[in-house]
Amino acid sequence: MDDTPQNTGDDTVGNDEPTRKISHDRVFLVVLDDTPEMQAALTYAARRVRNSGGRLALLYVIEPAEIEPWMSVGDLIREERRQEAETAVGKFSEATAAITGQLPVLYIRDGRRREEIIKLIDEEPSISILVLAAGTGPDGPGPLVNHLVGKVASKMRVPITVVPGNLSDEEIERLT
Amino acid sequence: MYVYLPIAEMSVNVILILGMGWVVGFLSGVFGVGGGFLMTPLLIFIGIPPAVAVGTQANQIVAASVSGVIAHWRRKNVDLKMGMVLLAGGIFGSTVGVWLFSLLQNLGQIDLIISLLYVILLGTVGLLMLQESVRAILRRRRGVAQRGRLHEHNWLHGLPLKMRFRRSKLYISALLPFVLGVIVGILSAIMGVGGSFIMMPAMIYLLGMPTAMVVGTSLFQVIFVTANVTFLQAYQNQTVDLFLALLLVVGGVVGAQFGSRFGTYLRGEQLRALLALMVLLVCGKLLFDLVATPGDFYSLQYPVLR
Secondary structure (H helix, E strand, O other): OOOOOOOOOOOOOOOOOOOOOOOOOOEEEEEOOOOOOHHHHHHHHHHHHHHHOOEEEEEEEEOOOOOOOOHHHHHHHHHHHHHHHHHHHHHHHHHHHHHHOOOOEEEEEEOOHHHHHHHHHHHOOOEEEEEEEEOOOOOOOOHHHHHHHHHOHHHOOOOEEEEEOOOOHHHHHHHO | OEEEEOOOOEEEEHHHHHHHHHHHHHHHHHHOOOOHHHHHHHHHHOOOOHHHHHHHHHHHHHHHHHHHHHHHHHOOOOOHHHHHHHHHHHHHHHHHHHHHHHHHHHHOOHHHHHHHHHHHHHHHHHHHHHHHHHHHHHHOOOOOOOOOOOOOOOHHHHOOOEEEEOOOOEEEEOHHHHHHHHHHHHHHHHHOOOOHHHHHHHHHHHHOOOHHHHHHHHHHHHHHHHHHHHHHHHHHHOOOOHHHHHHHHHHHHHHHHHHHHHHOOOOHHHHHHHHHHHHHHHHHHHHHHHHOOOOOOOOOOOOOOO
8 A cells, every 4th residue: 555656746745836837626535444456546646636637535434443342452443443544544645745736735634434425425525536446356346345335336426436456557647 | 051061160141151251242343452351351340250151261362363364464454564563462461471370379369459540541541541532522623633653763663682673663662562462462361351442552552553554453463362362261271261252252353343344333422421421430340349348258169180
């Protein structure tokens, strides 16, 4: 999971550049996790933003910790998960900013991943496309794709793009 | 529906044992603990000889921990190196513990010692947990959790045999986890607990491990330590009742499934207070049985033949 997307230029990481044409009418949402295929979704969404406008939004869901018999231990687990979330969000937002030239919209939520995704999409009308990546291992495309594309697809407000996890950066570049 | 337990040398109601396994399994599913600290006293209450309760319970923990560790292994939440050092201590401690166990058994004092140790352990743990939950319920709003100052240097850092644990991002003396393993190993052998109750806070606050690694790593070593206890208890003290263990495992697995499914929908504070009360209740009952006038003043025990 540690390979950050290729830095495709010397774009400054940081604030929106006024020179770049930014349209806020289209927001690509990517859900961060630690699977290798997530990188494909991230790259795909970032390149689409760069090539055809829009904005990138990143969601990190902090899964609820198990209830620990010791409360202080439980509190510490929650705190460390939050720190982990902030680190991950920071890392990926910088990596995508290098592609898109603008900082993505960041969401950190507590809860179950599949529920929070749907809740966020319902609460934020600006989100217009959900980009997921399908795992290529023997375990199938992964729980998120299974759930969102399968069971609750009929209830989704936005289209879902499923990026095959084995696409190389060049192939993604060609597609976007 | 009664069956005869060959090692415990008594008949028990199958439904009762399955039910007990279910209840304790449920709790262990919710809290992610083995539940040995509750199951062993419960077994003693229904008349299983304490020595058999301990030996058999260790067996059940092996089964319960295996399923848990697989999930953590997949998520890469096991610090193998740390687990190995803990395990080395654990194997040593549990072997010493089983030897102590047979010594006490030959002296005829094992049942008393088990009960006494349980009163001390459950009393301490129960009171600490109750204090924590009462404080939380009273205060409601809590600040950010902290582990005190990180990298606080004290005499523990001056110990020799420093070792690097990459996964846990630690550079500490290997003696620390080893000794922790020994202590929990001894408890495991004499009390039939996995010891995660003591292990987890010790790993976090004493060793300074990241919390993400703690559960998986402690489960990893618990499996092998309790397996060692089961083997030695069966071989040396003949106190493992496989049929009883089977009943407990069946009840426990089903209960744990329910527990882990419903656990996330329940409020932590109330559950924790409930667990603390249960622990104290069990402790009180053990204490009462220790000091109450027995129903019959004499009990006959045959010396262990070997």
